[in-house]
Amino acid sequence: MSTPRTIATIEDLRALVGHELGSTEWVEITQERVDLFADATEDHQWIHVDVERAEAGPSAAPSRTASSPCRCCPPSAPSSSRSRSAAPGSTTAWRALHQPRAGRLADPGTATFEEVNDLPKGTQVVTRYVAEIEGVERPACVARQITLVTG
Numbered sequence: 001m002s003t004p005r006t007i008a009t010i011e012d013l014r015a016l017v018g019h020e021l022g023s024t025e026w027v028e029i030t031q032e033r034v035d036l037f038a039d040a041t042e043d044h045q046w047i048h049v050d051v052e053r054a055e056a057g058p059s060a061a062p063s064r065t066a067s068s069p070c071r072c073c074p075p076s077a078p079s080s081s082r083s084r085s086a087a088p089g090s091t092t093a094w095r096a097l098h099q100p101r102a103g104r105l106a107d108p109g110t111a112t113f114e115e116v117n118d119l120p121k122g123t124q125v126v127t128r129y130v131a132e133i134e135g136v137e138r139p140a141c142v143a144r145q146i147t148l149v150t151g
Contacts, residue, residue, distance in 0.1 A: 010123050010149070014116045021127075023110035026134070029100040051102075096141045105134040114144070122150035 005021070007013050031051060038048045046053045100106040108131055115126040125147045131140045 010116070013113070013123070013125065013149075017113045017116055019112065021111040021113065024108040026105045026107050029102055029104050029106050031102040034102050095143075097138050100133055100140060106140060107132040107134075119148070122148045124148055 007016070034048055038044050047057060048054070109129045112128045112130075113125060114128050115124070117124040117126075127145045127147065129143045129145065131142075133140045
């Protein structure tokens with residue numbers, strides 16, 4: 001897991017465009033996690049919570065629901081050493097390509113700044129997040145988040 005970083009200026013932020021900011025730790029997707037997620041989202045479809053039926057089904061194992069961001073957006077947004085604030089980001093694009101299955105390890109995400117743009121009310125930061133599943137070539141999910149930094 002990467003160490004949180006503090007960014008002092010917008011120029012420092014611009015210098016990070018295109019650079020990977022770090023990643024989160026791998027986590028094991030257990031059936032307990034899948035069940036807790038099903039409880040939280042009230043999504044108790046058999047593909048998630050009925051282990052025997054799911055193992056015989058198309059996934060060959062229980063999976064998390066497509067509504068889960070796979071913890072794709074880790075709290076890796078930089079903080080500022082000045083009196084700036086970041087408005088909560090909105091996720092503009094979110095693609096789930098593979099669902100984490102019980103018994104697998106998932107990398108909840110790496111973050112990369114894609115753009116830093118000046119706007120009348122502040123600075124817009126576009127961040128791309130990618131989550132992976134151990135042993136799967138394509139990403140589990142990809143998200144793009146826009147955050148407004150003001151102050």
